[in-house]
Amino acid sequence: MALVYQTIHRRASSLCCRLHSTYVAKMRYMFELKENDDICRQAQNSGTFYLFHNFSPFLQKIRGKYLVPQINATEIKKILEKFRQNEQRIEDSVLIGCSGDCLAYFALDLGSMERSVLESGLEGSFTELQQAFFQLDEKDTHLLSSAQALLRWHDNHQYCSKTGQPTKKNLAGSKRVCHSSGIIYYPQMSPVVITLLSDGNRCLLVRQASFPRGMYSALAGFCDVGKEASDPVLNAYIHSYFIVFCSVGNLGLGVKSLGDL
Incomplete structure (x- = not known):
């Protein structure tokens, strides 16, 4: 009996260590993406993108449930090319997370483009998040909520509150900088x-x-x-x-x- 207990304990401890190691690796990778534009740019080329239009996520409704299309960088570039947009717009995206395998997730808002044209070309619709909230998987709900909040924050902080000069986001979208004053703005939470x-x-x-x-x-x-x-x-x-x-x-x-x- 003691041998069985020891075996179970070792396996549980091993699993716990692996989970902890995975979490630490994710956090370290996220930190690198936020602090290093070159690493973030590489991640964009292999990452997954979630599309928005004026803060409404792009969704597909199948059998009464909303699904979130996950689009890779190659597909994003094809979409931008199809609608005559510069592929550099991919750098307007913001980092919203990563998988256990360190696959980065980004959100890109295409609000400057015609909504109906986008929807017909992408075979889906840009839907109010509140409307679809309880018909999404938990993982997608978390990512889309984070993405919407971060995209909205960037839209509301395009200018420095002290100098009135434009601010510029870093590639990951984890901060905005006023190069006139040197002030750095970070997204803030409202408790x-x-x-x-x-x-x-x-x-x-x-x-x-x-x-x-x-x-x-x-x-x-x-x-x-x-x-x-x-x-x-x-x-x-x-x-x-x-x-x-x-x-x-x-x-x-x-x-x-x-x-x-």
């Missing part, structure tokens, strides 16, 4: 607190008019500077009280007053 209110058997959910049909959410809010983690949640409940009452009344949660929350 969000989300809370599920439950009585043990039921939970309180709300929805916005912009949500796809059938989609609900727990209440959440942004955490401002100097605020406690509980503040955004309390504010969300206060500001959404009447919406909560109307939205969940048919669910039988019996929300009657703010004190009952």
